[in-house]
Amino acid sequence: MNGNIRIGKLFGIPFYVHPSWFLVLGLITWSYGSGIAAQLPELAVGLPWILGLVTALLLFASVLAHELGHSLVAMRQGIPVRSITLFLFGGLASLEKESKTPSEAFQVAIAGPVVSLILFGFLSLFGWAIGTGIGAEILGVIASVNLALALFNLIxxxxxxxxxxxxxxxxxxxxxxxxxxxxxxxxxxxxxxxxxxxxxxxxxxxxxxxxxxxxxxxxxxxxxxxxxxxxxxxxxxxxQFTAEEAVMANRSAVDAELPLRAFADQQILNRDPNQKFLVTDAEGQLVGEISIDSLRSVPVEDWSNQRVRDVMSEIAVERTVPAQASLLDVVKLLDEKHLSALTVIRENGSLVGQLEKPSILAFLQRQAQPSAA
CATH class of the missing domain: 1.10.287 (Helix Hairpins)
Structure with missing residues (x-):
């Protein structure tokens, strides 16, 4: 994941740190360790740096709690959380999708600052109860950071x-x-x-x-x-557009009743044996798919007697999309399922064609061109 180091899981969410996190961890440890050493020279050698490291880890624990606030609210809305990552400038909770309503989006957004404000109040009260000493000072620092984290993120x-x-x-x-x-x-x-x-x-x-x-x-x-x-x-x-509007005229569909010999003759110059061809019946209904490589399962002398229907394979439902689906939904499906193309079909099962990302991009470019006067 972009060089990130996986630490484990929190509430089922993969937790990563970016290499830049270690730089900030070192800087914060050095900064607070130096301050503690100057303020309390009587401490044993090395103890100020240990306390500085503890302070730095508590700071990042606060950032982690902030991101968990977003993540747990999102998960309650049924939104999967891919990961939480700590890096140079803080933390990031990666959500798989957006909230469905403005109200739910507000809840996810505000959850992080609310967690930070709660931590600020709790740590402030705890530090006040302790009174004085290095522990109270560290708690005061962490409380102040949580307040700053909440206010900064509310910009x-x-x-x-x-x-x-x-x-x-x-x-x-x-x-x-x-x-x-x-x-x-x-x-x-x-x-x-x-x-x-x-x-x-x-x-x-x-x-x-x-x-x-x-x-x-x-x-x-x-x-x-x-x-x-x-x-x-x-x-x-x-x-703004549907899948049917963007699909190009389909040239790769073949008739289910076409003899394999005729299919092979048509595709003799095709250099890609794994290319898939959509198969339709006489009414234009999508019934399956076939590739040049599928011909190997049938002896050459039987090609004239066998038809495309006999060797075609079914198309999985997850590789199809309704004709009236928005292009945004099509792109999301391509990304989520890691597919190169989706087959577009109408409600009655008739084939419209296939959609790939390059063809969608080309469609959008055509739409952006000014119409001729």
Whole structure:
């Protein structure tokens, strides 16, 4: 998974860390360890760094809890969670699909900040109960980080949680989830540029690296916000058309009653023995598929007596799609099932043709071309 290291499972969710996580773990350990060593020089050698490591691990445990908040709410809605990954800039819960309604989308988005705020309150009370000492100080640090994590993520721009909250609200108002994503992405882009400027201006004018994290985080957020806007525009366009509208005239269908000899003669120049040809009956109903390689099961001298129907194989239901399904659903099925093509059929079982990603892209390009006057 892109170089990520699998740690295990949490609530059935695969848990990974990106190699960049170890860099941040080391920096946080060094930073807090140095602070503890300076504040409490009487501590045994090495103990400040152990305490610094504990603090760093607790910080990432807070990020993990934040992502689990999103994941558990999504799972309660029937949305599978592919993984949770910790990396340089925090954590990411990868969901297989979007929520079905604006209300459910809001619940998933707000769950992470709510978990962080709950942790802030609990840790603050626990630290107050302890009173003074290094333990209370560490708890205070972790509590403050959870508060900052909640407030930062509530900034209203994708890909932050606040952006998903904004998306849910706009979706509720407009009824269009794709338009809502574009609005939230645009907000995220504006906020990202502000963060980039706050880090870049001091660096250029004064040579100061004080806000370098603003520059790095802003760049990361800008990239993701731009990708979200682009993806939403494509999804909106795909949702406007059906599978039947996009399918090209099918040239690979063969008649079920065609003799194998005639089929072989027609495909003699076909260099791919594994290419599948759809098989239809006299009424145009889809009845199966056949490949050149299927001919090997029949002796050559019997090709004139055997028909395509005799050696064809059935097409699995999961490799077909209704003619009125949206192109967005077609693309999702191709991705989810890792298929190269889907067979499009009407309600009565008649064949429309096949759809592949390249043909869908070509269709969208044709739609984008201005019509001739």
């Amino acid at each position: 209203p721009g994708l890909p932050l949680d606040g952006g998903n909250v904004l998306k849910a609200l706009v979706w509720k108002l407009t009824g269009n989830p794709y338009r809502a994503t574009v609005v939230a992405s645009r907000s995220g882009q504006v906020l990202s540029w502000i963060a980039i400027a706050s880090g870049l201006i001091p660096l250029v004018l004064f040579g100061s690296f004080a806000n370098i994290w603003n520059l790095l985080i802003g760049g990361f957020l800008l990239q993701n916000a731009t990708q979200s806007a682009r993806s939403a525009r494509v999804q909106e366009q795909l949702a």
